[in-house]
Amino acid sequence: MNQIDLLYELFEGFLEEESSQDFDFDNGLVCRWFNGQARISPRISGYYLHTDNRNRLADDIKTNILPLMCDSAMAIQEIYKILIQDGTISDQKKDQLTQDYPCHTSEEQAAFLASVLCFGMERTFVKRNAATKKLLAVGTLSPVISDFVYNGEVPKACAHFCGRDQELSTLHELISEKRIIFLQGIAGIGKSELAKAYAENYRKDYTNILYLIYSGNLRQDIIDLDFVDDLPEDTEEDRFRKHNRFLRSLKEDTLLIIDNFNTTAGKDAFFSVLLKYRCRILFTTRSRFDNYASFNLEEISDHDALLSLIRYFFSDAEKEHSILEQIIQAVHSHTLAVELSARLLETGILEPQELLARLQIEKSALGATDTIDIVKDGQSRKATYYDHIHTLFSLYRLSEEELDIMRGLIFTPVSGISGRLYANWMKLPDMNRINDLIEKGFVQTQSARQISLHPMIQEVAVDETRPSMNNSAVLLNSLQTICLFHGRDVTWHKPLFLTIENIIREIADDNTPAYLSFLEDVFPYMEKYHYTAGMELVIGKLSGLLTDETVGRSTDRALLLDYRAACEDKTEKAIKLEKEAIALIPEISEENAHLVSNLCSNLGGLYKEAGKRDLAQQSMEQGLRILEQYDLLYYHDSIAQTANYAVLLTEMGQPEIGLSALKKLSRMIRDLNSDQTLDYATVQETMGGICLITGEVKQATSHFKKALAIYEGVYNGERDMIETKKQEILQTYTQAGIALGQQLLNN
Known part of the structure; x- marks a missing residue:
């Protein structure tokens, strides 16, 4: 059981609560909990503060956790020893925690574990010093990557994996001899499962096994690895440089598995660089790599193995032995088709004889030919097998x-x-x-x-x-709504953006106005996380749609120019694009006022970046005047505009005017909304920064404390985000030449 599944079992009571439906475990954050790098979510620890919930925790431990232990008494004994030997816990507290020890029943064991666990979650968190573990500088062995990389664990092979003993042995010989192997074969034949089973069977032959699922970009896959020394402020280039340097240090005692590498050698620019790594590499692929050492995986030839696969899913398999053999022949021993056939029979939708008849009709229509089509990217594809899967798909109804x-x-x-x-x-x-x-x-x-x-x-x-846009509306509306909450941070933004990218690449456009709206709303959220790959994809799609003059309006074309400016490296060119965007909307109305105001503010930010502060002030003030004229000052984007304007005035030697604007904004947010929102925290943090610059350290600290208190509440359960905000504020003290930021915030 992996550590996230363990937490699902341990905290089952918490996760079943209606208020926890939006809570999910992030793999990197969970690794930090287990490695002592981050405090466990306050949402979890807060839930178990209540006596009834602690009793539920004890019940879950008894039901879900103790049965997993081969010697639960030893686990209890070891935890008791840790508790008793801890000199930072009072004797009175130890007596209270150990009232169920020694434990004679599973109920007492569960009560003891629940009591100690809750106490541990409530204690003051002390971060473990990860720097105590050093990389191996010399020698023939690789460093143990589990000390440095939080993801990349190999998934377990499916429980019904069978019939590949000879292939496992052959694959091991090839990897040992050639170092880099391409495991080739048609879709659904079992390449990925063979790779996972190989990792499991030969784990002792390697110091490390690292697993990646190819996303279409090897360089991005390396960037997306989660390293212990990754910092929130790291750019993607910083992460790539660190990750690539570490991976290059790995030697032949490390196996790197790249699963689903369905591309060609020349299509991925980083492929040739990866091949220079010194570790062993196993690719699974549907493509042909004839110029490299490869192993072609064929259908399982042993019908007994395939019958055992059917028996795993179909409970009446023994009674239908002869018909099942014919079904295996009808689907040409294709592993995935055999599995789906067995699962279909278990549902009772069709009897074995009926399924065989349907498959034989299809086989006759196809002429029983195993046509192999060579499709784009050099992938081999047996058309017959896809027809089998289509047939089985339709039979499920x-x-x-x-x-x-x-x-x-x-x-x-x-x-x-x-x-x-x-x-x-x-x-x-x-x-x-x-x-x-x-x-x-x-x-x-x-x-x-x-x-x-x-x-x-x-x-x-x-x-x-x-x-299409219309038949996928539920999913698209959910994603679009998430992206509209610009002030909300989420730990799962990466799968969110990957899903959006796939939508842009694959979805059929049967509702262009809705598609435009979707693209225009997801871009700013990607920009918030500096997700440049997605931003560029959005710009490309928007450009294609708006090439047609009948599509969209002037505001859509202005937004496209604004987005291009956001991705432009050259400030002067970005300024030119922003001016062109503003020129496209000569008439300001209630409908476009917010957009024009944003464009003016963005232009002001670019002028500031170019060192043209007077022009920056003019543009920002123009944007704020539009907001005030149309009563839009309370919007989230408007708050950011006011904050940026105040910072500019401070840099120009007019901090009192900037603070005055922020105080007015602060009162307005408090009156219209709440003083416990991220918008209010943003204003408080900005005011704190200005006060530091003007030497008002005490007042600055007061503002920062208010902001941190809000972050604690809003980011309840997401300690990484809270810690990131705290470090950003501490950095503000350092930049102002004040070395006691931590002490001031703690007082």
Whole structure:
């Protein structure tokens, strides 16, 4: 069981609460909890402050955790020893915590563990010093990457993996001899499962095994690895430089698995660089890499192994032995088709003889030919096998709700997405329909409660469900709404953006106005996280749509120029684009006032960047005048404009005017909304920064404390974000030449 699944079992009571439906575990953050790098979510610890909830924790430990232990008494004994030897805990507290020790029953064991665990979550958090573990500077062995990389763990092979003993042995010989191997084969034949099983069977032969699912960009996949020394302020270039340098240090005792590398050698620019790594590398691919050492995976030839696969899913398999052998022949021993056939029979939708008849009709229509088509990117594709999967898909008679779920999953990342998060996006009341699709074999589960579509199922689902703007409206509306909350930070923004990118690449446009609105709303949220790859993709799509003069309005074209300016490296060129955007809207109205104000503010920011402060002030003031004229000062974007204007005035030697504007804004937010929102925190933090510059340290600290208190409440459960905000504020003290920021904030 991986650590996220363990937490699902441990905190089952918390997760079943209605108020926790939006809570999910982030793999990197969970790793930091386990490694002592971050405090556990206050939402979890706060839930278990109540006696009834602590009792539920004890019940969950008894039911879900103790049965996993081969010697629970030893676990209790070790935890007791840690507790007793801790000199920072009073004797009175120790007596209170150990009242159930020694434990004679499972109830007493669970009560003891729940009591100690809750105490540990409530204590003052002390971050473990990760710097005590050093990289191996010399020697023939690689450093142990689990000390440095939080993700990249190899998922377990499926429980029904079978019939590949000889292939495992051959693959090991090839990797040992050639170092880099391409495991090739058609879709659904079992390449990924063979790679996972290889990692499991030969784990002791390697110091490390690192696993990546290819997203279409090797360089980005390396950037997306989660390293212990990654900093919130790191750019993607910083992360790549650090990650690449570390991976280059790995030696032949490390195996790197790149799964689903379905491309060609020349299409990925980083491919040639990766091949220079000194570690062993195993690619799984549908493409042909004839110029490299490869191993072609064929269908399982042993029918007994395939019958055992059917028996795993179909409870009446023993009674239908001869018909099942004919079904295996009808689907040409294709592993995925055999599995789906067995799952279909278990549902009772068709009897074995009926299924065989349907498959034989299809086989006759196809002329029983195994046509191999060479498609783009050099991938081999047996058309017959895709027809088998299409037939099985249609025989399941999926409901409209199930088809909607499948249609949406087409766009999710190949590496998977949290099932709870996806259900939330799809407005599902529970996981029941998703679990039904898992049972049917269409949705596959991965580690950490992630779900995804098998790549071959994904291709078939595209043909069967034909996703478009209109029939995918539920998912698109959810994603668009999330992106409209510009002030809200989420830990799962990466799968969000990957899903949006896939939508842009794959969706059919049967509602262009809705598509324009979607693209225009997701861009600013990507910009918030500096997600340049997605921003450029949005700009490219918008440019294509707006090439048609009948599509969109002048405001859409102005937004496109504004977005281009945001991605432009040269400040003068960005200024030119921003001016062109403003010129496209000569008449200001209630409908476009907010946009024009934003454009003026953005132009002011560019002037400031170029050192033209007078022009910056004029543009920002023009934007604020428009906001005031149309009563828009209370919008989130407007708050950022006022804050930026105040900072500019401070830099120009007029801090009192800037502070006056911020105080007015602060009162307005408090009166109209609340003094516990991110907008209010932003204003307080900005005022704190200005006060530091003017030497009002005490007043600055007061503003910063108010901001931090709000961040604690709003980011409840997301310690990384709270810590990031605190470090940003401490950096403000340092930049102002004040060395006691931490002490001042703690007083």
